[in-house]
């Protein structure tokens with residue numbers, strides 16, 4: 001069925017942007033290499049040795065070069081008791097870079113993005129990849145963009161506590177169910193993962209946050225709509241908490257062949273993962289199709305916290321979703 005293909009294409013789009021960290025990483029390596037090449041020949045042997053050492057201790061060696069830019073993954077150990085697992089049963093994880101100075105009490109959380117799966121087959125595929133298992137994920141992440149610690153590149157948030165929530169449930173952290181037969185077991189535990197991560201972060205200072213922002217891109221941007229008010233419910237009353245979606249405002253509209261491609265895709269996802277019970281009840285009770293509340297256009301009016309929405313009018317994925325024929 002063609003609609004599914006467009007979502008797979010979306011995932012590969014994401015593979016590119018998520019590898020951006022690795023690309024910059026190797027750029028840095030060549031930058032170091034380049035500088036050293038400019039030295040005189042007598043120091044060339046030393047340079048070669050240190051270059052070999054640098055490579056041998058990667059990522060440790062690189063980490064000291066780009067201090068604070070590479071952030072280590074924390075696996076949520078207590079997730080076991082909460083049954084909060086990635087699709088394949090691995091522990092969920094996040095990366096935390098501590099705030100400092102005037103940002104020491106402020107928290108920025110960012111949901112990782114990367115498409116979705118909507119049936120057993122596609123979720124089994126994800127479970128064997130970095131989109132569905134922390135086993136296959138990079139354990140070190142390069143923090144850039146809104147997560148950067150560089151004041152000139154990221155003036156507003158560079159010194160906040162910055163957290164990247166790794167995405168491994170395949171449904172924008174929205175579901176809670178389990179698929180099991182004699183040969184296959186798939187955990188659909190996005191809600192539990194979300195809660196397990198928050199409970200891990202609260203004692204690390206999130207419980208005393210001055211300002212807090214829940215953000216995310218793409219599938220992660222969609223996750224912000226589904227968790228914004230739940231996020232603020234964990235924070236003290238005097239925390240200034242807001243939410244922000246980047247390229248996550250997926251529309252419930254017909255495509256050019258007049259099919260409800262997106263609606264059908266997300267309906268399958270919601271049924272598979274048991275997501276409907278977590279949608280805002282005031283929204284679901286107001287709609288003929290309750291699962292439509294998965295879409296920001298219906299969910300947003302019921303969100304209480306202040307929202308900032310960033311979305312291109314010509315969002316590449318949204319345009320493709322409206323032109324499914326281009327994938328035939």
Ligand SMILES: *[C@@H]1O[C@H](CO)[C@@H](O)[C@H](O)[C@H]1NC(C)=O
Pocket residue numbers: 150151152153
């Ligand atoms: C921050 O980014 C600017 C602009 O790219 C760069 O010139 C500067 O060296 C960076 N600072 C640090 C500490 O990495």
Ligand SMILES: *[C@@H]1O[C@H](CO)[C@@H](O)[C@H](O)[C@H]1NC(C)=O
Pocket residue numbers: 120121181182183184
């Ligand atoms: C278990 O489910 C998978 C995926 O739906 C299927 O391919 C497999 O045949 C099932 N195994 C059994 C023993 O039913």
Ligand SMILES: *[C@@H]1O[C@H](CO)[C@@H](O)[C@H](O)[C@H]1NC(C)=O
Pocket residue numbers: 191192194195230233278
């Ligand atoms: C927030 O979400 C978690 C995970 O689904 C749930 O257990 C909890 O009850 C929710 N809290 C509120 C106040 O809705």
Ligand SMILES: *[C@@H]1O[C@H](CO)[C@@H](O)[C@H](O)[C@H]1NC(C)=O
Pocket residue numbers: 209210236238239
């Ligand atoms: C919020 O209230 C707590 C307890 O009264 C206090 O310790 C904390 O400093 C307050 N935080 C802010 C941001 O006002």
Ligand SMILES: *[C@@H]1O[C@H](CO)[C@@H](O)[C@H](O)[C@H]1NC(C)=O
Pocket residue numbers: 280281282302
């Ligand atoms: C639903 O609406 C009622 C009445 O406005 C409100 O009190 C309640 O908090 C809302 N529930 C949710 C989950 O937003």
